[in-house]
Amino acid sequence: MSRVTVDRERCKGCGLCVQNCPQGVLALSKEINLKGYFFASPVCQPKCIGCRVCGIVCPDVAIEVAVNGTQYHYFEY
Amino acid sequence: MSRVTVDRERCKGCGLCVQNCPQGVLALSKEINLKGYFFASPVCQPKCIGCRVCGIVCPDVAIEVAVNGTQYHYFEY
Amino acid sequence: MALTVFKKPEAMSKNITHYCPGCTHGVIHRLVAEALDELGLRERTVGIAPVGCAVLAYNYFTVDFQEAAHGRAPAMATGLKRTRPDLIVFTYQGDGDLASIGTAEIIHAANRGEKITVIFVNNAIYGMTGGQLAPTTMPGQVTTTSPQGRNVAEMGYPLRVADMLATLRTPAYIARTAVHTPQMVVQAKQCIKRAFDYQARGVCFSLVEVLSTCPTNWGIAPVESTAWLEQNMAPYFPIREYKRPEEA
Amino acid sequence: MALTVFKKPEAMSKNITHYCPGCTHGVIHRLVAEALDELGLRERTVGIAPVGCAVLAYNYFTVDFQEAAHGRAPAMATGLKRTRPDLIVFTYQGDGDLASIGTAEIIHAANRGEKITVIFVNNAIYGMTGGQLAPTTMPGQVTTTSPQGRNVAEMGYPLRVADMLATLRTPAYIARTAVHTPQMVVQAKQCIKRAFDYQARGVCFSLVEVLSTCPTNWGIAPVESTAWLEQNMAPYFPIREYKRPEEA
Amino acid sequence: MGERLLMKGNEAIGEAAILAGCRAYFCYPITPQTEVAEYLARRMPEVGGVFLQGESEVAVGYMLFGAAAGGSKVFTTSSSPGVSLLAEAMSYLAAAELPVVIGNVMRNGPGLGGILPAQADYFQATKGGGHGDYRCLVLAPASVQEAVDMMLLAFAKAEEYRVPVLLLADGMIGQMMEPVEFPVFAEPPSRYTSGHEEWATTGARGRGQHLVKTLFLNPDAAWAHNLKLKAKYDRIEANEVRYEAVDTQGEMDVLIVSFGTMARVCRTAMETLQDKGLKVGMIRPISLYPFPAQAIREAASRSRLVVSVELSMGQMVEDVDRAVQGKAPVRWYGKAGGLVPVPDDVSAAILGMVEG
Amino acid sequence: MGERLLMKGNEAIGEAAILAGCRAYFCYPITPQTEVAEYLARRMPEVGGVFLQGESEVAVGYMLFGAAAGGSKVFTTSSSPGVSLLAEAMSYLAAAELPVVIGNVMRNGPGLGGILPAQADYFQATKGGGHGDYRCLVLAPASVQEAVDMMLLAFAKAEEYRVPVLLLADGMIGQMMEPVEFPVFAEPPSRYTSGHEEWATTGARGRGQHLVKTLFLNPDAAWAHNLKLKAKYDRIEANEVRYEAVDTQGEMDVLIVSFGTMARVCRTAMETLQDKGLKVGMIRPISLYPFPAQAIREAASRSRLVVSVELSMGQMVEDVDRAVQGKAPVRWYGKAGGLVPVPDDVSAAILGMVEG
Amino acid sequence: MQHEVVFAGFGGQGIMLAGQILAYSAMEEGFNVVWLPSYGPEMRGGTANCSVVISDRPVASPIVPRPGTAVVMNNPSMERFGPAVKPGGCLLVNSSLVNLKCDRSDVKTILIPANQMAIDLGSGKAANMIVLGAYVGATGAVSFDVLTSFVRKKFASKPQFVELNVKALTAGRDLAAAAVRGGN
């Protein structure tokens, strides 16, 4: 099982992770953070395949991806 | 008949006209001009074919070429 | 046992950037930091920050930094690298900085073959000063100093820096890449790593031009900016490796 | 009836130049003057003199002149031509002036497509200041600031300006020619005329790079200088037309 | 006068250039003056003028040269680091006697500094950042309206003396919005410098060569040229001193010397001090070069203390000190780095000096 | 001291840099200082140093920055127009507190001017050609030997205060040949600035980030930085004033103030005047910033007239005037454009002032 | 009569525009007015503020060290301008983003959940108009009618925009007026 974590206060709500996640795991929340941004958060964690795409496109290093055990990766990064 | 004239005081004695005249018309003189240069001068005027090469390579516009009547020119300039 | 497969690289600091939401400057920062980590260069690297939105870049790296005057980062890098050849020196510059005011400096650093790495962020605009025409602004693109759009009859065509530098005879690594899709980010990282690797091995000057977005001054949302880049910039600014030192 | 078939053109003044014996700056001056005469442009032409051996160029022409700061002639030409589009504006620049300190100015004037003509005299050295390394100095060439000869590992390879400018997307006329043989002088004149003609017709930016000798600072006699140019410079700096606006 | 408009200083400066007849503006963006460029990018094409963003301030300096030497009225604006890059060109422009107008909307320095308001380019402006003996007429506005009026004056004086004129505005002048009225001219001024036919490079049709140059290899010629320039600067010093004097009649406890926005802050501070019973006067130099030395000396001779209040670490104070010639103690008060003293800071500092 | 050599000033300056430990020289050719570059092009490789001809003075300014921020002793030379192109960098170098040495072998201006000797960059050097509040220590040699000695001093002071130091030499100093002796050091000085380990960018191995910057966006931080710089300049003003006083004891008819080669001409002129029975003294400022104001004021208070003699249209005279504070009339005498007054010119001019 | 107000927040929150609209309206009413901005270097998210002075006399110092009113849109602005407000003055706090407290008893504090209110009105971007309306409601520095008619004129080309903004101004005004009346 993979796990994506979004740092709510680092996130600027740009939506790039949401746009690029192949699994539709992430969405922008209706709430705002302290800077007034609608931050991203996982809405369907179980679908996460740990592909790292969200982290790779996030301009703010707001995302961490963890997987359980070793895992095959579709691409080198 | 063609005629080449070198302006003695304009000439800086660089020798480019001498080097390039196809007819050997020009040579550097043994005398110096007021600036101390061994200026060029025609040593065999009759051989001049009026080709303008000396003037074309002269960096100091020290040379004039005149021809008698119209004349065929080997190249456009 | 959870294994973290994606996180902040060590060469990057914890500070939250001052960049606008969705600005890909942040991605490019991370790629540089990852490259330094993976090549083990962090502790002997010195970055040179430009004047442009990345002026505060030093806040986001855990390497030594100098802050340049507008356009002069390659000259500073030259001064530093020549006197400290053991260091890894990189500049991080925008298109106004590198391709306008700093044109002479980048061309001569490249032509002398300075053993430095240049990360050149081309976002087709002056970001920091609020969206003026850059030498790289696209034909017809509206900026605050080309309110009718860039008119090529008056302002010429966008300058392709990588193409121009690739014509120099001095060996170099010159590539153009982008960060508007995950695939491109992956490729950009490879180019950036390669660039640093050439420097680390003392081979040559290296420059990676990275097409980047400026949602704020383009006036469109981040998720639309990536498409704008793809449709407008990518066709004009070919994404490819232009030159490798081995070829020279 | 004697007919003068070669003499000083009208656009040239009577003054004897300050150039060294055999220096081909003088030839290039004459070609410019001849081109202006033959195209009938003299009376609406303004020249911009560089800083370099040609700093006094205005003494040798009967056209209006401005004298630039070192490297900035293209910027001055831009200011003048934009405000007086009816004038014919040309700069006359050396390789230190144009290819070193003035790199940014020439690239951006070309890239904006300024309707000016640039006569670029490449003699592989700084003439006026007494023979220092130029960006165009040949590999191994000894100068006062490269006393061991240009070491390409440290100073890079000579910069090929025409090649570099020809890569720009903006339409332009870009050619390289030379004046070390009568044949080349004839060809150089054609290029220079063409360049002014493009400007006169309002078509584009035009630049003619002319390979030229500097007997004094090369330390060889004028008649040997032409051979040195032929053997050393001509192979590295291809003599050809690089770009015509029609091709763009 | 036209309509009363609320305008940003930078935009008003741009509009004033157009009003002065200027139809050629070259620039390179830099905060906090970029709005001048942005405004003129829109306006110049509307009035058939030239707007061009150059590749750098260095290039812009010589675009000005080329255009001015062609007889056109020409303008640029920049801010502190950008103006440093104009230093060589300033010397060339002055040497070639070219009438140009340059606006410096000063930010805090040195180095990259910051984008906040400052007055720390006083030395650079008045003593010449460039090399050699030359001067620029330097005008310092204290309000948006004055910036507009001074732009018209700047173009007129540039033309009259054939000198570069520097509009030296602190960042606040550029950034603030104030109501402003533009004069209305019956006949719009020409886009060309009057009299340029005599010297400008417009093509040698039917006349001898016109030559605009700064090289004088013959030392006698160079000396003659320097003397000619000096004579012009002497005329400027004799005729172009401008200042505002406030409450400088009679004996004073304190004479404040301050310019630009800082002088407005001082104005408020003066009221506080006067309320406390102090006799406080102020001279606000409007022309920084030529400096109103005589007015200051005269007033200083009736004051117990002179204080130069500046947004710098103390630059104008040197000229004040020189002007005063020991007739009263001269002190400096100011802030730099983008901090702007508020009226209470100024009054407290001066009170401290008077009492201390 | 080593052997007595006959050397050109420019070459001696180059050798002195090497003697001071400097192993990094960046330059762009310009007359009349090019021999420094040519000399070091030969010498630097011999001593394992870096010689690099940059693409322009603008670039060279930042090559200095990069090298100095990396902890190296670094040097450049240029001449007037080239130094104008360093203006922005000077402000940056001072702001970043980088120890660098810059030689200006002054030629005549303004503009392209000519290649003859001048002292007309006095303002630029002492008031700052660049923007913002900053200062350079400015040293003016009057002989080739003094140029050598001052180069050593310049590197030492640059390091001590972490400031740019300007060697301000008129063209004659660079071009003339005079006998000169170089000190011999038991231990050759390091090529690195002492103490650079604390701040230079040498790689963050086992320590936190070192950062050399000039941007201070927070106005409080910017103000603090400006105060720090000011405190340093205050220390320099207190400790680094250098001048030579000749015959300034007792009452004087005339006090001459003059620097560099011009002071040597004045020295000969003094003899003529003294032969005529005038009491003439001279103060020769060696440091131009800090300016020996106090010494001049003190001497001026005992003189009937003060004359500033300069190869300019009158620049130092402003500082002299300020120093004198009305204690004696202050006059200027000088030439510009490459003309150098000969001793008889000077004595005649001063005689005219005394009598007139 | 002299009103001095500071609007402070992040860049991108529209507070510069709010201040300008206030200044324009005041000029329309015939007052002397100075609007003075202060930016950080960031295009978005940085700190930014502007001050407006409205006076019936010529304005000498344009600097507002101790504003009669401060409108604070985020925490950093609260830190900086909370303590600066003149005793007896007024502090308008965007409670959507500000969680710092101001413990001054000598100023009137009005909490306005501006972001939330704007979202409720249909666009998060209208938060600036809400606080502008609130400022006018709390101080009466300019007439609310002049304000709204200026906005109508200025944005005439974008009718939806006008409606949203007038709604936002009104909502802000109402909230602040109620708070002033009700003693918060």
Add this chain to the structure above:
Amino acid sequence: MQHEVVFAGFGGQGIMLAGQILAYSAMEEGFNVVWLPSYGPEMRGGTANCSVVISDRPVASPIVPRPGTAVVMNNPSMERFGPAVKPGGCLLVNSSLVNLKCDRSDVKTILIPANQMAIDLGSGKAANMIVLGAYVGATGAVSFDVLTSFVRKKFASKPQFVELNVKALTAGRDLAAAAVRGGN
């Protein structure tokens, strides 16, 4: 004792070198010395001159407005320096290139056909050494032996060069010495 001399001519005539050799020789003899050049912008053919001051005291002013001796190698130099020579001084004229006359009776004029003499010796370039020899011959400012041995040392690596130059120095010295003796 103070000798002041100006060597003046075109750039490229080698007069700078002549002055330097004089200065070196004077230093070898233990004198204080200043060599000061003045160039035009041209590499060749422009005007150039240098002055040398040789003194047994420290040299204050390095400027030589009225030299004891002027060596003039071309017409422009004659125009400039002919009138400048101190009364009682000496004017050495390169009569190969100078056709202007100097009508001063208060200076001793020595005509030296330096270019022609040099050509006769085998190299036109040695004209500078001829006039240098002549200067030393006319004034005795330095010992001729010190001069020649310096030249031998300095150009040791180019023996032909040394011989030519020493011949040239000698020829110049002899001519000038004769002229001084013979009263020209």
